[in-house]
Amino acid sequence: MPSQSLFNKSIALLFAKRSTRTRVSAETAAVLLGGRALFLGREDIQLGVNETPRDTARVIGGMCQGIFARVGAHEEIEELARYSPVPVLNALSSLWHPTQTLADVLTLHEHAHLFDTALKIPPPANKPLPQLRPLTIAYVGDSTNVLHDMLVTYPRLGHKMRVASPEKPAYQCPQPVWDRVTQLGCDKDIWWGSDPKEAVKGADVVVTDTWPRRPSVYKTLREYQVTEALCRDANPDWKFLHCLPRKQEEVDDQVFYGPRSLVFPESDNRKWTIMAAFDLLFGKWDLAGEKTLKILKE
Known part of the structure; x- marks a missing residue:
């Protein structure tokens, strides 16, 4: 109860x-x-x-x-x-967007067995969640409120972040957010560039967010769509997160509805x-x- x-x-x-x-x-x-x-x-x-x-x-x-x-x-x-x-x-x-990041962290802990072969199976119901090993979490797309909370959360929990966004100023991290990132000392565990393929190298988790419905945005972010091809250099067992709602331009059906996707447990x-x-x-x-x-x- x-x-x-x-x-x-x-x-x-x-x-x-x-x-x-x-x-x-x-x-x-x-x-x-x-x-x-x-x-x-x-x-x-x-x-x-x-x-x-x-x-x-x-x-x-x-x-x-x-x-x-x-x-x-x-x-x-x-x-x-x-x-x-x-x-x-x-x-x-x-x-x-702090409540989204809380749900994402819980989802990763619930699925810790997917990232650590020593755990093998999910934890039983009503039992403490297992310790989540340090992960490499990649984010591709523009700098959104979802990413901003990831930047100040995951490094403090022992994880590393790799971010790819277009070099245009509109797609970069706002200064107040980055000031908070550096204030917390999170910046040392964050790699940031413009190449999405580089960002997902060695990633255990790949994340993107909803794109604004503007043709110019779709054109700029076309190479940032999450696909198996984009993530060929990620960890072979990589998993996918998305805060939803999702459009196919952001992630294709193969990933979104496939075994890599944790989007619906994340939503729950x-x-x-x-x-x-x-x-x-x-x-x-x-x-x-x-x-x-x-x-x-x-």
Whole structure:
């Protein structure tokens, strides 16, 4: 029986952008924890029409016990968090996508036996996940919020990253993200170039992300489509991840629907990792809010 840490609590799902996995995982996670998720889309509330993020954060935070926000510019998340009287969790912003990376890490640990022949079989249910050996994780495509969280996560867990993106400035890592990468000391375990074939050499895992639907982007990224041919110099047992939704230009059917693909277990894990984040962040916040935090700090 899951924790009922959200019993009698309401979590606001503040979504300025549409979603399948993030919305469904958040709503089902809140229910499993005994709470209620209130979906607030861009057509449902005054945010961006007649009300600022600051005022919206105060109003919603006065009625709910947590805010899960999927926004455009990262500054919107920062403003919501600055003025909200309850915790704010980033469901996606222009710079970061932390809940996706949580699901990816869990997926790799669940499939540790695929990367270490000594483990041989998956761990039994309700048993601790095995230690994941250090991996080489390759990312090909443009610099997106998914990649940005990978850059500050995998090196801290002992993994190495190899990234290939076009040399054009629009496809490179934003300075605020790279500043955070270097601040954390992650840069020493990251190789970055423009050749996707070089990036996937020796890779245990190959990752790409959704491309914007613009002809110019498809033309620029044409050589970055993930295929068996592209990854011929990867680890022979390499696996594939994609945050979804996926288009065939990004990865062909042979890889996406084949035995290398972990995309659907990865998608399933959005639910369990968001559930854990809700339990940890919102579950300790009762209707008294500040009183609870005061007790926790003491």
